[in-house]
Amino acid sequence: MTAATASAFLDRLREIVGEDGLLYDPAELLVYECDGYVVEKKTPDVVVFPTTTEQVVKIVQTCNEHDVPFVPRGAGTSLAGGCLPIGGGVMIALTRMNKILEVNLRDRYAVVEPGVVNVHLTRHLAGTGFHYAPDPSSQGACTIGGNVATNSGGPHTLKYGVTVNHVLGIEFVQPDGTLTEIGGIVDEPGAYDLTGLFVGSEGTFGVCTKVIVRLTRDPVAYRTMLGVFETVADATHAISDIIGAGIIPAALEMMDQGIITALEDAFHFGFPLDAGAVLLIEVDGLEVSVDREAREIIELCNGRNAREVRTADTPEKRQLLWKCRKQAFGAIGRLSPSYCTQDGVVPRTKLPEILAAITESGNRHGIRVVNVFHAGDGNIHPILLFDERDQDQIRRVMLASDEILSKCIELGGSVTGEHGIGVEKINFMSQLFTEDDLAVMDDVRKAFNPDGRCSPQKMLPTAGACGMEHHAPIEKSHPTRRAAM
Amino acid sequence: MPEFTPSTTQELSEFLQANAAGERQAFQIVGGGTALEYGCPLSKPVTNIFLKKLNRVIDYPTRDMTITVEAGMTIAELTKTLRAEIQELPIDVPDPKSATVGGILACDVSGPRRFGHGTLRDFLIGVTAVDGLGRTFHAGGRVVKNVAGYDLCKLLIGSFGTLAVITEATFKVQSMPVPMADAWELIGFDDLSQCDAAIANLSSSACRPVAVEVVNQKAARMMAEANEEPFHSTPWGMAVMIEGSEADVHWQCRQLQSEWENLDGRVLHPLRDYRRKTWPPVKPQSTVRVTLPPSKCLNFLEVADAMDVALSAHAGDGVVIGVLPNDSAPSLVQQLREKAHELGGRLTVELCPSEWKKELSVFDQSESTLRLMREIKSKLDPYDVLNPGRLFS
Ligand SMILES: Cc1cc2nc3c(=O)[nH]c(=O)nc-3n(C[C@H](O)[C@H](O)[C@H](O)COP(=O)(O)OP(=O)(O)OC[C@H]3O[C@@H](n4cnc5c(N)ncnc54)[C@H](O)[C@@H]3O)c2cc1C
Ligand SMILES: Cc1cc2nc3c(=O)[nH]c(=O)nc-3n(C[C@H](O)[C@H](O)[C@H](O)COP(=O)(O)OP(=O)(O)OC[C@H]3O[C@@H](n4cnc5c(N)ncnc54)[C@H](O)[C@@H]3O)c2cc1C
Numbered sequence: 006m007t008a009a010t011a012s013a014f015l016d017r018l019r020e021i022v023g024e025d026g027l028l029y030d031p032a033e034l035l036v037y038e039c040d041g042y043v044v045e046k047k048t049p050d051v052v053v054f055p056t057t058t059e060q061v062v063k064i065v066q067t068c069n070e071h072d073v074p075f076v077p078r079g080a081g082t083s084l085a086g087g088c089l090p091i092g093g094g095v096m097i098a099l100t101r102m103n104k105i106l107e108v109n110l111r112d113r114y115a116v117v118e119p120g121v122v123n124v125h126l127t128r129h130l131a132g133t134g135f136h137y138a139p140d141p142s143s144q145g146a147c148t149i150g151g152n153v154a155t156n157s158g159g160p161h162t163l164k165y166g167v168t169v170n171h172v173l174g175i176e177f178v179q180p181d182g183t184l185t186e187i188g189g190i191v192d193e194p195g196a197y198d199l200t201g202l203f204v205g206s207e208g209t210f211g212v213c214t215k216v217i218v219r220l221t222r223d224p225v226a227y228r229t230m231l232g233v234f235e236t237v238a239d240a241t242h243a244i245s246d247i248i249g250a251g252i253i254p255a256a257l258e259m260m261d262q263g264i265i266t267a268l269e270d271a272f273h274f275g276f277p278l279d280a281g282a283v284l285l286i287e288v289d290g291l292e293v294s295v296d297r298e299a300r301e302i303i304e305l306c307n308g309r310n311a312r313e314v315r316t317a318d319t320p321e322k323r324q325l326l327w328k329c330r331k332q333a334f335g336a337i338g339r340l341s342p343s344y345c346t347q348d349g350v351v352p353r354t355k356l357p358e359i360l361a362a363i364t365e366s367g368n369r370h371g372i373r374v375v376n377v378f379h380a381g382d383g384n385i386h387p388i389l390l391f392d393e394r395d396q397d398q399i400r401r402v403m404l405a406s407d408e409i410l411s412k413c414i415e416l417g418g419s420v421t422g423e424h425g426i427g428v429e430k431i432n433f434m435s436q437l438f439t440e441d442d443l444a445v446m447d448d449v450r451k452a453f454n455p456d457g458r459c460s461p462q463k464m465l466p467t468a469g470a471c472g473m474e475h476h477a478p479i480e481k482s483h484p485t486r487r488a489a490m
Numbered sequence: 491m492p493e494f495t496p497s498t499t500q501e502l503s504e505f506l507q508a509n510a511a512g513e514r515q516a517f518q519i520v521g522g523g524t525a526l527e528y529g530c531p532l533s534k535p536v537t538n539i540f541l542k543k544l545n546r547v548i549d550y551p552t553r554d555m556t557i558t559v560e561a562g563m564t565i566a567e568l569t570k571t572l573r574a575e576i577q578e579l580p581i582d583v584p585d586p587k588s589a590t591v592g593g594i595l596a597c598d599v600s601g602p603r604r605f606g607h608g609t610l611r612d613f614l615i616g617v618t619a620v621d622g623l624g625r626t627f628h629a630g631g632r633v634v635k636n637v638a639g640y641d642l643c644k645l646l647i648g649s650f651g652t653l654a655v656i657t658e659a660t661f662k663v664q665s666m667p668v669p670m671a672d673a674w675e676l677i678g679f680d681d682l683s684q685c686d687a688a689i690a691n692l693s694s695s696a697c698r699p700v701a702v703e704v705v706n707q708k709a710a711r712m713m714a715e716a717n718e719e720p721f722h723s724t725p726w727g728m729a730v731m732i733e734g735s736e737a738d739v740h741w742q743c744r745q746l747q748s749e750w751e752n753l754d755g756r757v758l759h760p761l762r763d764y765r766r767k768t769w770p771p772v773k774p775q776s777t778v779r780v781t782l783p784p785s786k787c788l789n790f791l792e793v794a795d796a797m798d799v800a801l802s803a804h805a806g807d808g809v810v811i812g813v814l815p816n817d818s819a820p821s822l823v824q825q826l827r828e829k830a831h832e833l834g835g836r837l838t839v840e841l842c843p844s845e846w847k848k849e850l851s852v853f854d855q856s857e858s859t860l861r862l863m864r865e866i867k868s869k870l871d872p873y874d875v876l877n878p879g880r881l882f883s
Pocket of ligand 2: 524588589593595654657773877
C-alpha cells in the first residue's frame with residue numbers, strides 16, 4: 006500500500022469530492038495510464054474530479070500532508086506525455102470544472118474554468134462578433150487549462166499568435182496549496198509577467214483553476230484558397246514568397262501527397278491524387294484588402310508552378326476545405342495501424358531543407374512518412390507510419406524521429422513547436438540548452454514548486470524530485486502513438 | 491569598484507561571476523539612460539554597468555522575419571535596420587535615439603499602437619541574459635513558434651533589470667505593405683459620454699484602427715505649445731490611427747468619417763504625426779500611469795480632469811498617462827490611486843520628485859505577484875546585486 010492508497014488518505018479525498026468524484030479501482034484507472042502519447046504508461050493511484058477551486062486547494066493540501074505527488078490533467082490529448090503520473094499518486098482531472106464564468110465584450114475578455122473545452126468557448130461566442138483565437142486541431146476535445154499549460158498553437162497562430170498571446174490572467178493552486186492570482190484584465194506595471202511564464206509550464210507550476218482570456222474581433226472578410234502543386238518543394242517556396250511579399254495569411258497549412266490520398270480515401274473531397282502537395286491558404290481582414298491579397302497569392306503560387314489555385318467562393322466551400330484539414334489526423338488510420346506525429350520547428354525558409362531531410366530519413370529507415378503541418382510557422386508534423394506489432398519497425402521509427410528532430414536543431418529550430426517536452430522529449434533538452442540554461446529554468450521551477458511534488462520529472466532533465474528515478478516507475482510498453490481522437 | 495562596459499556577453503558573465511564569488515558589489519544596469527529614475531529608489535550604493543558596446547546585429551534572416559540584436563542597440567538603429575528591408579517592430583518608443591532594446595524590454599514599454607499590434611510580449615521570441623550569479627542563459631530561440639522549456643523571455647519583460655542583464659534579444663518582426671500608409675483621424679467632444687459612444691462604436695466599426703487615443707484639453711494645449719501647431723479646441727479629443735496599404739487606409743478613413751457623422755462630435759483636422767507628438771516633449775515633473783479595464787478608462791479621465799491633470803490615454807487598452815500640475819503634492823497621487831482602485835485599476839508613479847517616494851509607493855503590484863517575484867529574485871539574484879530595490883524591497 007502506498008501513501009496514496011492508504012485508507013485515511015482516500016477517506017480524506019472522499020470527504021472533499023464525494024464518492025463519485027473519485028476513481029481508485031485498478032480497472033477504472035487504466036483509462037488514465039497515458040494521454041495521447043502512449044509510449045510510456047503508468048496508472049495513477051487515484052483520479053479525483055474536483056468541481057470547484059476550493060476542492061482543488063483541499064486536494065493539493067491533502068497531497069502535501071501525506072507527501073503524495075500529483076499531476077493535473079485536462080482532456081488528456083497531450084502528445085508529449087504531460088499527463089503521465091510519474092511516481093503514481095493523484096491525478097487531478099479538471100474536466101468537471103467546465104463553466105464559462107463571464108464574457109465581457111466591451112473589455113474583450115472571458116473568464117473560464119480550466120476544463121472548458123476549447124471549441125465550447127468558440128461556440129458560446131458565435132454571433133457576438135468576437136472569438137477566442139487559439140484553435141488547436143484538437144480543439145473539439147482539449148481544454149483551455151490544457152492549452153494554457155502547453156501554450157497550444159493551431160492553424161491560426163501564424164497571424165493571431167499562440168495561447169500566450171491571448172491569456173490575460175490565471176488563478177492557480179500552487180503546489181503547497183496556496184491559491185494565487187497572477188495577471189488580470191488590467192496591466193500590472195512593475196510586475197514580472199508571471200502569466201506569460203505560467204503559460205507553457207506544462208503543469209509543473211501548479212493547478213490552473215481559472216483563466217482570463219482575451220477575445221478577438223471576428224474578421225470582416227475571408228478568402229480561402231487551395232493551391233495545388235506538383236512538388237513539395239514548389240509549395241514550400243510559394244510559402245516563403247507569400248510571407249516575403251509582406252502578406253501574413255490567417256492560416257497557411259500544407260498537406261503532402263500521402264495525406265491527400267488518405268483524405269480522399271476517407272472523405273472524397275475531390276483532391277487531385279497525383280499532386281505533390283496542396284496548400285490551404287486563408288487571408289482575412291477588410292473586404293477591400295482580402296481580394297487584393299488573394300490575387301497576389303494566386304500570382305505567387307503560379308510563379309512557383311502551381312497547377313491550379315481554387316478559391317472557396319461560398320462559406321460552405323470554405324468549411325469543406327477546413328474540414329479536410331482538421332480531419333487529416335482522423336484519416337491517417339486508413340494508412341497504417343499505428344503512427345507517430347512528430348512536432349519540430351525550423352525557420353520557415355528552411356522548410357525545403359527539413360522536408361528533404363524527412364524524406365531521406367524515412368527512406369533510410371524504411372519508414373513511410375506523410376506530412377500535414379502549419380507551414381507558415383515553420384512548424385512541421387511529419388507523421389511516421391508503422392505497425393506496432395513489429396518491434397523492428399518501432400526501433401526504426403525512433404531512429405528516424407531522432408534524426409528529424411536533431412536536424413531541426415541543426416537548422417536553428419527547436420524540437421517542439423506546440424506539443425511540449427513532457428516526458429517524450431526530455432532527452433533533447435540538454436541538446437537544446439546549456440547547463441546554465443537548465444539550471445536557471447530549474448531555479449524558476451523551484452520558486453513555484455520547491456518540493457517537486459507537482460508533475461514530478463517533467464520537462465527538465467535536471468529535476469530530481471521526491472527521490473524518484475525517472476524511468477524506474479514507468480512501464481515502457483508500446484513505443485507508438487495513436488491519435489487520441 | 492570602477493564602472494564596467496562589457497563588449498561581449500561572456501565578459502559580463504565572467505565579471506558577474508567574479509563579483510558573486512567575491513565582493514558582491516551591487517550594480518545599476520544602464521541602457522540609454524533615459525529612464526533610470528523610473529521605479530523605486532535603489533536600496534544600496536551601486537556602480538554602473540553600461541550596455542552601450544553591446545550594439546550589434548547578430549543575425550537578420552530577413553525572409554524569416556526575425557532579428558537578433560544585442561541589447562545595447564538603440565531603437566533608432568534597430569528601426570533603421572528593419573526599415574531597409576521594409577519591416578518593423580511595431581512598438582512605439584519615446585526617445586528612440588537614446589532608448590535601447592534592453593531598456594524597452596526591462597521597462598516593458600508600450601505606446602498607442604498596442605491596441606492593434608500588442609506589446610513586447612507578442613514579439614520577443616528569444617533572449618540571452620546574465621543573472622546575478624553570472625550565469626549566462628538563453629530561452630526561446632529564433633523560430634516563431636517554440637515551446638521547449640520555460641518562457642524566460644516573458645519573465646524578463648518588465649523585470650526592470652532586477653533578475654538579469656539582458657544582452658541579446660530576438661524579435662519576430664512584421665513586414666510593411668508597399669507603399670505603407672498611415673493616417674490619424676481626430677474627433678472632438680464636449681463631454682465624455684459622447685466619447686464613450688464613439689469608442690463603443692469602434693467595437694462594431696468596419697474599420698480596424700491600431701490606436702485609440704483620448705486626450706483632454708490641458709494635454710492638447712501642452713502638445714500644441716510644444717509643437718507650435720494648433721490642436722483641438724474641444725474639451726476632449728479622440729485620435730484614431732489607421733495603418734496599412736494605401737488602399738486600406740484610404741477606405742478606412744472614409745468609412746470612419748461616415749460612421750462618425752452620426753455621432754455627437756466634431757471631426758477635426760489631425761496633426762500629421764500625432765503619435766510622436768503625444769509624448770510630453772519636455773520632461774514633466776510628475777507623471778502617473780494608470781491601468782484600468784478599458785470600459786472604466788473614461789470614468790477615471792473625468793475625475794482626473796477635474797483635478798487639473800493633463801491626460802492622454804490609450805483608451806482602447808485602458809492605459810492613462812497623467813501629467814500632474816507642477817505644484818502638486820503626493821496627496822494628489824493618493825487620491826488618484828484610490829479612484830483607480832475603486833474602478834478596478836492600478837496606479838504607478840512614473841516620475842516624481844525623489845522625496846515623494848519616501849511616502850508613496852511607486853508601483854501598485856498585488857501581494858500574490860510580489861510574493862512570487864521575491865521567490866524568483868532570490869533564485870536568480872540571491873545576493874541582490876542587480877538593480878537592488880528597483881521593484882520591491
Ligand atoms: C489529434 C490531435 C491534434 C492536436 N493538435 C494540436 C495543435 O494543433 N496544436 C497544439 O498545440 N496541440 C495539439 N495537440 C496536442 C494537445 O491537444 C494540446 O497540447 C492541448 O493543449 C492539450 O490539452 P488537454 O486539455 O488535452 O491537456 P492534457 O493532455 O490533459 O494535459 C496537457 C498538459 O497540461 C497539463 N494540464 C492540463 N490541465 C491543466 C491545468 N488545469 N492546470 C495545470 N496543468 C494542466 C497536464 O499536466 C499536461 O502536462 C493535438 C493533439 C491531438 C491528439
Ligand atoms: C519623456 C519620456 C516619456 C516616457 N513615456 C513613456 C511612456 O509613456 N510609456 C512607456 O512605456 N515608457 C515611457 N518612457 C520610458 C521609456 O520608454 C524608457 O526611456 C526606455 O524604455 C528606457 O530605455 P533606456 O535604454 O534608456 O533604458 P535605461 O534608462 O538605461 O534603463 C531603464 C531601466 O531598465 C534597466 N535596463 C536597461 N537596460 C537593461 C538591460 N540590457 N538588461 C536589464 N535591464 C536593463 C535599467 O537598469 C533601468 O532600470 C518615457 C521616457 C521618457 C524619457
